Amino acid sequence: MSASEDGGRARYVAIITDGNGRWAQSRDLPVAEGHKAGADVVKARLRDAVELGVEELTVYSFSTENWSRSAEEVTALMRMFSERIIGETPELKAEGVRMRFVGRRDKIAPALLEQMDWAEAETAGNGTITLFIAFNYGGRAEIVDAAARYEGGGEAAFRELLYAPEMHDPDVVIRTSGEQRTSNFLLWQAAYSEWVFRDELWPDFSREAFVASLSEYEARSRRFGGR
Template sequence: MPATPTDASGRPRSVAIITDGNGRWAQRRGLSVAEGHRAGADVVRARLRDAAELGVEELTVFSFSTENWTRPVTEVSALMAMFGERIDRETPELVEEGARMRFIGRREGVDPALIEKMDWAEQQTAGGDAITLVVAFNYGGRAEILDAAARYEGGGEDAFRALLYGPDLRDPDLLIRTSGEQRISNYLLWQCAYSEIVFAPELWPDFDRGAFERCLDAYATRDRRFGGRVG
């Protein structure tokens, strides 16, 4: 679903976040990287609730990239274990809150037991209509485009879009990156072609509701023209 002009409230319907800074947050506190990732996962849940209250319909978070496999084996193993544990614990909560969960990314190379948990979470939350949480896991923007291109047989932009990982999902109105870094890191390259971008200085575990609202307020001041001209 392509991006749409800002609604009357000035709030974005779809927000994507590059949740950057867990490791640095932990390092500054003398904690393990795994503890930083756990703190970051807590913030995802908190901001999902905020997003639903603030009128956001889809929230996409960058959980694990295709490039993250190059990190130390101990860190990757801890991330995979935490990911499975979070799915088990939080899926019932999402059902209670009316949130739907979706996963986008490559399934190749992922532990089949974890894929089974992901499929289970999608099935359990399929009826949620309060907000959709999209988790980009084993995801890379170039990989997504390459995977679609390998199956593309012509037919134009709509036909190509139908081959992406989540063709029914909205293009993000707003892309937020935390930690002060100013790059998009191979994230939603097709979908963010016309997204507004806000770079937030907070490390992800420090990204509280106030920081989130400041990003939404910044979005509300933007003039989205989608290549056209106003006046």
């Protein structure tokens, strides 16, 4: 299918998983409970993605700006992230998921870095789907870090210096919670991605909402600057 025709099946999908805190607050729950619910939804939608033919799923789990949140929230997030890696990596490995973490490695505790490296190594041989987890990630930071090492050669050479040069440009980026911003997410990779904005808070983002988002993408026409 040419670039000027309908979008076709979405093979590469990225999601800004927004709204965990508001979901918790609306239920008089601690914010940490919202993040736990959101992590459960990531796992559920990952399994849906496999069934729907998605080959790469990228989720925005923690940005370079999120360090500005309260120490209590950041500590809870780091603890949960560690627990999820340890507890779920064997399961994801068995399901054929390849895990890749993209983002800066500074500020992250050495023990957590070891767990991230372990999860990547454990799942490196899998090919059912690749789950890119944007953690301590910022699109500007990624470009700045690549530019610091760039010695010329054009876009292809520059792309090789990004955090995950093997990542395909997303066909579609989905953002939940009603917000309509890019929020420093995949600024290089999403230059020509379609965007779908959903009103659901992330913990409420169901399989049906996921399917509707992909259907909206598939109905669009992508021209990539052409006619």
